[in-house]
Structure formats: structure tokens, C-alpha cells
Amino acid sequence: MRKTAEKKTEYGPDSLSGNSDTREVRKIQIQEESVQKTPAVRIQKVRHNNVKKRLILFGALVVLLLILTVFSGYLTPYDPDAQNLAIAKMAPSAAHLMGTDRYGRDMLSRVIAGSRASIFSALLLVAVSTIAGTAIGIFCGWAGGIWDTVLMRISDIFLAFPGLVFALAIAGVLGGGIQNAIFALAAVNWPRYARLARSQTLVQKTKTYMEAARLSGSSTWKLITKHILPNIIGPILVTSMLDIGTMIMELAGLSFLGLGAKPPTAEWGSMMSDARSMITTAPWIVFSPGIAIFLSVMIFNLFGDTLRDWVDPKRRI
Amino acid sequence: MKKYILKRLLQIIPVLLGITFLSFALMHVAGSDAVTEMYANKGAVSQEIIDAKRAELGLDKPFLVQYFSWLGGFLTGNLGTSYVSGKNVFDTFLSKLPATLLLTLLSVVATIIISIPLGIIAAVRHDRVTDYILRFLSFIGNSLPNFFVALLFLQLFAIRLHWLPSISEGVSLKSAILPTMTLAIAMSAKYMRQVRAAVLEELGRNYVEGARARGIRGRIILWKSVLRSALLTILTLLALSIGSLLGGTAIIESIFMWDGVGKLAVDSITMRDYPMIQAYVVWMAAIYVLINLVTDLLYHYLDPRIRLEAGKAS
């Protein structure tokens, strides 16, 4: 009896990008010469999880993006504000990789310059939401009692507003401008971090090591910073990272509606809004900043995803 | 069960109050500006006239008094008059609401049709090529800002190909296609992944193993047991998605000139029509709270564990 069946089982990554276990099953042909059968042999090939490699790769991309943003002033091929009506509305070419806008300004330079407003604002926004939210959350989880109830109710109310509704209103009422947009989005975003920090704190509070630490007489501040904080920071950091992409998009969205950055500040969302009328004649003016948004968000999301896999490998989202 | 419904209804009242309060507080910050805004372009106006106008609009009374009078009005359906059009805010709002609801409904349906089958397929074939492709697509979808997609579609289908109107010709199905597609893509990208996760989690449960040990076919395990179990989770996630959808219609409606409350809100913000903005904020939040409540109740009704436990308790 000859067994020559070959079965290949391969599967792709556990999170979006990259590879986890791949197993190849190959059966060796077994020839039966005598009545005694030799045991069948099947080979299991295991490729190891390379989350760390992906983390480094995407982390590097994030760093590159940040460098681009920080040094955007020096990296623009042309002066982003230099107008030259002679070459206005030119399609992408070798000289101008993203074409020129209606005033003859180089789009690539504009886009690079815009990264500062678009990305930094988002980073600031996320930082503020995270820190404020986490602080409140830890406080609620730790202190409990009436403070907990009141603050959590407040955060419930904030969370009752769907999506951008409240942020729109706040930004609108405050009159636009990128700082107001940041404030508006932060105001709407902190509750998520508060909830997360609070539930994590509650979990940590019940753990036995906390009892031990408390009995040994550590001060509240020490307990929180030395024990609780390091243990809850993982999920919180992951949430922040994944939030950056969303915030970049929401900020751009507000700016698009005229509620965020206002000209002449270069910002991707407002750039797209300005150029809407030219969408037929010079689409690159509209879509170049759009692509920039897309790429930045993607880079942050890739990193955030991989970070999540690294922090909590059991998850399968 | 009835007790639970009552309990939940009582729970949302403070939240609703909070919503109204917060919205009102927000507008109050701007309230005084509204008057100044009104007279901003009319040259120098004496303080007396401004004060008189304030008194007329009731803006000189203490905050809480204003809030309660507004709340009273709100509960009787009177949300004031628009600063811009002078018409009744409530009526205007109500007239535009169906358009938004239609768009929301169509987008939700489209999302369900796309996400649920794809999510299930991705979960069943997890870690294989199909899953990889689907997750990649969902990732792309998550990274594209919805207004970008809107403009893309506009450019492609309306302007280039002339298949669909670029500006909504009234509230019609034809005009709804592009905005629905835009909204559905953003929603599906997120929702598909959630469906996949929910199904995947069910697939990892012991009873799947138990069924396999009894020799039951994969397809049957999937349809009769796994999906039935996962259905509850999937429904809850859908409610959350609807929430973010409600918030996202504003931009899309503006781009496609879809005459719903989202566009109304954006226009109102531009024109500083505070009563209108207030109505929008409060109503959208209220609707969202309601949707969550209904989903929660549905969940409790459908899960036999909870239903029977509740039955025993009461």
C-alpha cells in the first residue's frame, strides 16, 4: 500500500500584515515491502511568529513619518507658499510630482508642509485625551464612591453623542480654528480612555500584589504610579496608537467642513475643501492631500495593529 | 423582562437630561455671541439695543432658569425659532429628519449585506488567503477618510462616468446611491472585522469541538450553532456602528447636498444658527440612546440564558 497523499495546509497572518504560523504537511511515501508496517511519518513545519519584526518595521515607518513632519520645513522641494500663476493648475509631472494648485504652488510641498498641522494636531489631540482620560479613569477606579459615580455618569453622557455630532457642535460654536477643533475632539474622546483606565484599575485593585503593596505601607501615589500604571498602560497605549489614525481623519474632516484649520494654514482637510471646485479640471489638487491622509493613517494603523498583537497576542481581531 | 425594561428606561433618563444640559450649556457659551453676531454687520449698535434683544430672547436670565425654560419648551416640542430663517426649529428639523433616516437605513442595510457574509467567510477561512485579502481590504477601508471616498465616488461615478447625479436631485433612491456607498464602505470596513472577531470567538468555543466529536458537518455547526450564538454579539455591534453612522452623515450629506439634518447642521454651524445646532445635537444623541436601548432589550430577549434567568428572578 503506497501512501502518496500530499496535503498542504497554509495559512496567513494572525493580524493584518505579516505571517504567523504556517504549517506544511508533507507525507513521505511509505513503501510496504514486508508485512510489518513502519510507522507513518508526517512532518510539521512551523514558522515562528514575527510580531517583533513587524513592530520594528512599522515603528520605523512611523518614525520616518514623524521625521518628515518635524522637518517638513526643510524637506519641501519648493517653497509651499511661493505662488507662480504661470504654472498654475499643472498636472503632475517630473518637476512637480503632485502638480500645482490654482496659485501655481507646488502640491507636493504643500502636502508635506500640511503634515505638520494634520499629524501633529492629531498627536496632540490623542495625547491630551489619553492623559486626561486615563487620569480621570484611574481616579474613578481607585477612589470609587460618589466621585466615581458622578464622573462616570458624565462620561456616559459624553459617550451618548454619536460620532462627530458633539465635536462638530463644539468646534462650530467655538468658531473653528485648529485649536478649537483639537479641543472639541479631545472633549469628545476622553471618556473612552476614562472608561478603559477605570476598568483596568479596578481589575488591578483586586489583585493580590496590590494587597501586599498596600499592607507594606506604600503611599497612594506610589501605589498608583509604581503598580497600577505600569500594568494598565499596555491596553491604553494600544488604544491611543490606534486612535491616531482616526483622529487624523476626524481633524481633516472638521477642517474640510471649515471648522478646523483655516487658510492659509496648510492642512490636508482644508486643502481638499478649497480645491473641491476644481475637482473636474484639476483633480490632483483635491486628491493629493487625500492620499497623504490615507498613507499617514495607514502607517499609524499598521503600527497600532501590530502593537496590539504584541501586547495581547491572544486577540484575534 | 418587564422589570428590566423599566429599569433600563429609568437609567436613560439621567443620560437624556445630561445630554440636554450639555447641549444647552454649549449653546449658552455661544448664546451671547449670537446676539453680537446678529448685529455684527449692522454697524455700531448701542448697548441698549443689544441688551433689549438679549432680554427679548431671554438671554439675560440666569443660566439654570434659561435651561429649565428651554427644557420645558423642548419637552413640548418647542425648540425655538431659527436665527436664520425665523422658522420654527422643530418643524424644520423634523422635515429634514426623514432624509437622514432614509440614508442611515440604506447604509445600514448595505453594510449588513456586505459585512456579515464577508465577516463570516473571513472567520471560517481564518488565516488563509481569503481572510488575508478581506482583512487587507477592510484595513484600506478603515484608513480612507469618508469625505475622501465621497469625493472619489463623485469624481468617478458622477463626473467622469455620468452614471449618477453629482448633486442630489431631491430625496430619491438614485441620489442616495453614492452617499450610501460612501457611508457603507466606511462602516463595513470596521464592522466586517468585528463580525469576523465575534464569529471567530464562537468558533473557538468548546461546543464547536463537541459538535465535531459527534461528527457534525462544519456547515451545520456554523449555521445552527455558531451563528446563532454569535448573532447576539453581532447585533450589539451593529447598534454601535449605527451610532457612528449617525454622527458621520453630516459631512457626507454636505458633500452630496443630501437634504437631511446633517447638512442642516453643517449649514447651521456656518450661519451660527444656534437653536438649530442645539436641536441637531440633542436629537441625534437621543436617537442614539434609543437605538442602544432597543438593542440592549433585544439582546436580553433573544438570549435564552438571560431571558430564563430573568423569568426565574421575577
Add this chain to the structure above:
Amino acid sequence: MGKVLQYQHVDIAYRGNTVIHDVSFSVEDGEILGIVGESGSGKSTLLRAAMGLLGDTGMVTQGDIWYKGKDLPDLSDAKRRTINGPGIGMIFQNAGSSFCPVRTIGSQLYEAMTEHTRITRKAFQATAVDTLGKLGFHDAPDLLARYPFELSGGMQQRIGIAAAVLLHPEIILADEPTSALDVTVQKQVVQELLKIRQLYHTAMLLVTHNIGVVNAMADHVLVLKEGRVVEYGETEQVLRHPNQEYTRRLMDAVPRIRRGMSS
């Protein structure tokens, strides 16, 4: 009397790490073989290999598991499905969770039956009630209409056994069937399993760390240590007069009550 199940030089690996080394044994028609060992020795893995429940990360890397002339690890999924249930049945440690929580017991048992034979709902109901009755269940029709979570742990376990028996397999693989139960229920389960063997002549492969259960039920005992067979023989001999040092230590670790270890 022939061999129902035979393991020959079986190696099992998870993610490249071999956890079962060169294990060979067989189960005869109607025999109860007990597999004992400490936790982590790989007992459950052995059972799962026969059912094809090793998951994506586990694999029988060497050796054969023979059932009716078929080498189980090499079978296609379709063929496996015909054997799982009517040929080889399985009882899980936590039988309750081996059932879908949002469906009634009856519907799931019916599903299992119709997968392998043609049977009407009525006929199923009759058979099920009859079998459940034989196994000592009092209110079978009511039981069938219930959801898994409505039953106590012991009841769930016994239903798990009933589900396996309903398909009349030649051998039942029991993975720690008594470990999650109270002592009084344990005795009930043991008696039930013995009754099943008596009624249907079903062989059993019983994995447990409970020496008392093994003593009460098994004809032969296999001692597993870190994935290897340390000792194998008749129950009486292995338990009272073990050959190996490890087995001796294992037996010594069992608290003995003066009443003696009789079933």
C-alpha cells in the same frame, strides 16, 4: 475479540514540540482501558488525536492510530465525520460546555443523530427517551427541552455521556469524565459508564487522574509520564504491585481510606 482502537508508535507535536513520544497500546472490544498520569502528561492529547481535535497547532507526526483498518490521522475530514460519533464517541471533562448554550439539548442530540442516520423527530424522541431512561434519567422529555445552562454540573456530564451513547459507538473516549464533579455524582457517573459497557458492550478509553475511578472501572491501566508510557498492565497489578518507580510514587500519593478501594 478484536482490537477496536490501536495506537502504534504515536508521536504528537504541538508547534514543532513533541509532547507524546512513541506511545503504543490497544483497546479490545468491550474493554475499559484507563490512562493515568499527572496533569500535563499528555493524556487528553492522546484522545484528541483519535478524534482529530488537535487543532491547527497539533499534529500526529509519527505513528498510526488504527480503527477498523483505517489510519485515523490520515483520514479526510469527510471520512472522519462518519467515524466521529457512531464509531468513536467522546465525553469531555466539561460536558456542559460541549453543547451550544443557545439551543436545547434535544435539538442538539437530534442533530447528532440525523447527521449519521435517517430518523424522524418522533422516532428520535422515542429512542432518546428510551436510552435516557435506561441510563437512569427520570424526566427525559422535559430534559430534552431544556438548555444546557439549566442543568446542574452533574446532570450536564451525564447528558454528555448520553449523547455519546445515543450514537452507539464501539468505543467511547472519556476525557476526565469525573474530574469536574462532586464525589457523590462521580460515583453515579462511574456506575453509569459501567452499565453502558454492560448494556452495549462499548469499549472505553478512560483518561483520568483519579486513581479511584480507574480502580473502579478499568480492566487495564496505562501510566503516562511526560508523554511516554511508563507502565501498562492489568489494573490490579499496576495499582497494587507496580513495576515502575514512578507508578509506585503515583500510587503512594493517593490517600487511602481504611475502607479499601472497592467499587
